[in-house]
Amino acid sequence: MNLEHELKQTGTVITDYFHTNQQEMSTIVDIAQLQKFLSEKLADSAEQKDYIENFNEVLLALLKGKLSAEVFLFYLEAQFFLDEAAAKQICTHITRFQAFKESSLHDEITFPNQSAPKVNVIITTYNRERFLEQVIDSILKQDYPNIELIIIDDNSQDGTSSLMEKKYASTSNVIYMRNNKNEGPGTNRLKAFVTHADGEYIFFLDDDDYLIDSNYISKAVHFHEQHPEVSFVAANVFLDKTNKSELKLSDLKLNTIVKKYDYFINFEKKGYPKPASTLTTVFKRSALIEMDIVNMKMVNDSAIYLRSLLVGDAGFLDTVAGVYRIHGNNITFNLKSDFIIENLNEKKTIKNMAVNDFNYNAKEVEDWFGNSVYVTVMYFLKYSAKNANDYFVMLNWTKENCRSIYKKMRYAALKFVIKRRLSRLRNLGRKAVVQKS
Numbered sequence: 001m002n003l004e005h006e007l008k009q010t011g012t013v014i015t016d017y018f019h020t021n022q023q024e025m026s027t028i029v030d031i032a033q034l035q036k037f038l039s040e041k042l043a044d045s046a047e048q049k050d051y052i053e054n055f056n057e058v059l060l061a062l063l064k065g066k067l068s069a070e071v072f073l074f075y076l077e078a079q080f081f082l083d084e085a086a087a088k089q090i091c092t093h094i095t096r097f098q099a100f101k102e103s104s105l106h107d108e109i110t111f112p113n114q115s116a117p118k119v120n121v122i123i124t125t126y127n128r129e130r131f132l133e134q135v136i137d138s139i140l141k142q143d144y145p146n147i148e149l150i151i152i153d154d155n156s157q158d159g160t161s162s163l164m165e166k167k168y169a170s171t172s173n174v175i176y177m178r179n180n181k182n183e184g185p186g187t188n189r190l191k192a193f194v195t196h197a198d199g200e201y202i203f204f205l206d207d208d209d210y211l212i213d214s215n216y217i218s219k220a221v222h223f224h225e226q227h228p229e230v231s232f233v234a235a236n237v238f239l240d241k242t243n244k245s246e247l248k249l250s251d252l253k254l255n256t257i258v259k260k261y262d263y264f265i266n267f268e269k270k271g272y273p274k275p276a277s278t279l280t281t282v283f284k285r286s287a288l289i290e291m292d293i294v295n296m297k298m299v300n301d302s303a304i305y306l307r308s309l310l311v312g313d314a315g316f317l318d319t320v321a322g323v324y325r326i327h328g329n330n331i332t333f334n335l336k337s338d339f340i341i342e343n344l345n346e347k348k349t350i351k352n353m354a355v356n357d358f359n360y361n362a363k364e365v366e367d368w369f370g371n372s373v374y375v376t377v378m379y380f381l382k383y384s385a386k387n388a389n390d391y392f393v394m395l396n397w398t399k400e401n402c403r404s405i406y407k408k409m410r411y412a413a414l415k416f417v418i419k420r421r422l423s424r425l426r427n428l429g430r431k432a433v434v435q436k437s
Helices: 003-020 022-026 031-042 046-063 069-080 084-095 129-140 160-168 185-196 216-226 260-265 285-290 301-311 337-356 362-383 388-401 403-436
Strands: 119-125 147-153 174-178 201-206 230-241 246-250 282-284 313-326
Touching: 003 022, 003 031, 003 046, 003 069, 003 084, 022 031, 031 046, 046 069, 046 084, 046 246, 069 084, 069 246, 069 313, 119 129, 119 185, 129 147, 129 160, 129 201, 147 160, 147 185, 160 174, 174 185, 185 201, 201 216, 201 285, 216 230, 216 282, 216 313, 230 301, 246 313, 260 301, 260 313, 260 362, 282 285, 285 301, 301 313, 301 337, 337 362, 337 388, 362 388, 362 403, 388 403
Parallel strands: 119 147, 119 201, 147 174, 230 313
Antiparallel strands: 201 282, 230 246, 230 282
16 A cells, blocks of 8 residues: 555544544543543554554643644644644544643743844755755744844755755845855854854754744743753654654653753763754753853764753753654764764763863763763664774774773674674575576
8 A cells, every 4th residue: 555545544534533433532531541542443454553553642742731733733734644624623623622621732932022032043954955945944934033044055966055045045034155065064063153153042953854833942942041050952853754654753751951960971871862963952052152162073963962961951841843854864874984983082072071171070971981982883883884994993992092891892893793794695695596596
């Protein structure tokens, strides 16, 4: 069955069921009971089961106030190809449930033009014309009154420059920068920041992600003003698994405020996840300056988060604000060994800053560093390493800079090499059998 047809069919099942069973569902008071009812009644085929389960999870988030009506409508239309009228009809049915409370929908935050601090949105792009327009428009649709976009083009060879000229050249709050050679996203973020970013708040976006809550930047700035102790505020997202056309809710499950030291030491461990890229994350410019962004050699997401946690706490809004695409062409799946070495050297710098400049516990920081190096290298070996030289480069750096995990790393790397070679041999064997037959 065609995937789009399957999703449309699932949308029809959901729409019809809400229409024909609204009276029975409206009497259910308990949210968990409603979710169980829907799971049992809707999941009538193996093909639709995953999408139905995802729908119920998103519905539960709506009823708990974890996403806005606008975001729920986006989900229905994007995931199931429903038209606007059908999606709104489902929302109308939901508001009639006894389990529904008006307070579950987020109140919007509004800022008068004259009192809204400036937010710079920095978008790095390279050969992503088909995605770039969507992310720019998602920012221009934000209701926050004082936003300036800085688009930095890393010498794209597609139609990016034409798009920017034709559609956005006359847009007063859009600045377009274009490199004469490819310099990489980390360098470009810093270049855009130093050249143009003078706002009180800074928002770094990749060109293949986008916002879906038009009130989100207003909410993030309001949160900052209510919590001056935070360096940044982030939120939840939908993961867009493009190969399956699936929007999956990603919930950070973090407290409203997470203390800087706790988050730093436990970064990316269980209970302390890293937000998806820097999508949804609004930083205080003063925090970026204090953590010395202008002298960073690699302005990537982990490094920005870790440095920011040296100078301020982390804030989280328990709401869904954007869409993070997972499509196999993400930067994180196509990294080179020299990029990873720069990343590791940056983390070594952060380790020294934490101990020497911010008096973090030396033993705990060393443990953090070892864990971070291991996670970074193993991720690279799993998703991006291309040959044996990539493995040797990683091992040599680890031996020189993080001896505490060298033996563990060497053993893990050897397992990767063996598994890959066995996999290649099996593939060669299958091809030989096919050719012989």
